Amino acid sequence: MLFRSNSKAQQRTEIDADNIPQHIAIIMDGNGRWAKKRALPRVAGHREGMKAIEKVVRRASDLGVKALTLYAFSTENWKRPKTEVEFIMKLPSQFLDTYLPGLIENNVTITTIGDFDSLPEFTKEAVIKAIDRTKDNDGLVLNLALNYGSRKEIIDAVKSISELVKDEKLDIHDINEELFDQHLYTHNLEDPDLLIRTSGEQRLSNYLLWQLAYAEFYFTDKYWPEFGEEALDEAIIEYQHRKRRFGGL
Template sequence: MSIRLPFLNKITKRTSKNELSTENLPDHVAIIMDGNGRWAKKRGLPRAAGHKEGMKTIKKVVRKAVELNLETLTLYAFSTENWKRPKSEVEYIMKLPSQFLDTYLDELVENDVQVRTIGDFSALPEHTQQAVQTSIDRTAKNNGLILNFALNYGSRNEMVDVMKEIAQDINDNKLTIDNIDEESIRKRLYTCHLKDPDLLIRTSGEIRLSNFLLWQVAYSEFYFTEVLWPDFDEVEFEKSLIEYQNRKRRYGGI
């Protein structure tokens, strides 16, 4: 069940389609994967069980993205704020990349998927860094879907890093204040080599961005669903893409 914001209802009703078209697909889909803990709690299971089940959902969504020839899929895997969670939960989450890639990396390679990351990679535990770096190295020459994991990522941190870099360039006489524009900011973002997301999905019924790609989603379409991430399968993913296709993007125009 998707949550329709009032200002989107008019557009959705006017362009009602129920089948996914291979045309007008988003190039870049970003997903806030929310609801693992609640999924586990509803079943009387530890939160770790929800995170483990959520890994299965990642595989399903990635396979569908490959099937549809999407260009980029960015997944919000761990935020800079997630360090506030219980230590045992954080330690478990940090083991997930290794578990995920141990069982799935060969398939990613076979399907021409290229793994990338954004965020403060250096602050992650060494075993997490090694697992992720191995996948980056093994898929570096692939030319298909870019599977971009946001790990230890926070959009405000990203913007602070951009401002520091600009300030340093001004100090080094590489840039003047008059030269600062949107492009000078964009090319310093962690996502500078990617298109901005066309569609942002958030699962579990929460309607907020949670410090995710704040600059990049300025003109993205938003899709909020009450479905918890472990239950967000290929069918639910298609629903979000159909909703995207039923909207008309104006970028401030008429």
């Protein structure tokens, strides 16, 4: 089965439905630069970025992607100007107020990873409500990385495993990759097949460092507010041209 892409930029415009990345991770970068390019305040870029999320989620769901993990706010983003941080913290509520009915209709399940307890109460309330409203859905998992940092995640996993060893509930020789996976925030998800980063930057920025070990990386110069259905199609078509070897031949 083939999906027809609307993209005019690719010579091959058909997506192979039998080779869809099951888990896509996205670093949604460039909201501020998109706004600056248009002489708008940075917050206008974040607002426009919400529309891009809705488009990408809908298209990913239609294509049969099982999980979409979006880097919504990193542990380092607290260093940004206070007014911008306050605005970003309101975005989950605004996004969900606008798009939650459509997400429910499309059978999307909402989850989150990161240091959730340190978020403002109004942010947590909106996300908890969305998680509860979508908990019985069994379609695409929209996993929001909020106040997330991969190094902290790995340290938290080490602490958790260390406690088990200290309490003699785990033998140190039984620690392996599979066990470590189970102590990560993403323990309910398969590792991403594809990482997408927008805005032309080519780095991981403390994002899913363990989980992305064998993912395919796709970088685009498009700013996140410019990234929509066609751009996602292009990324998936590029992914389908790759030969994944997982360290083998």
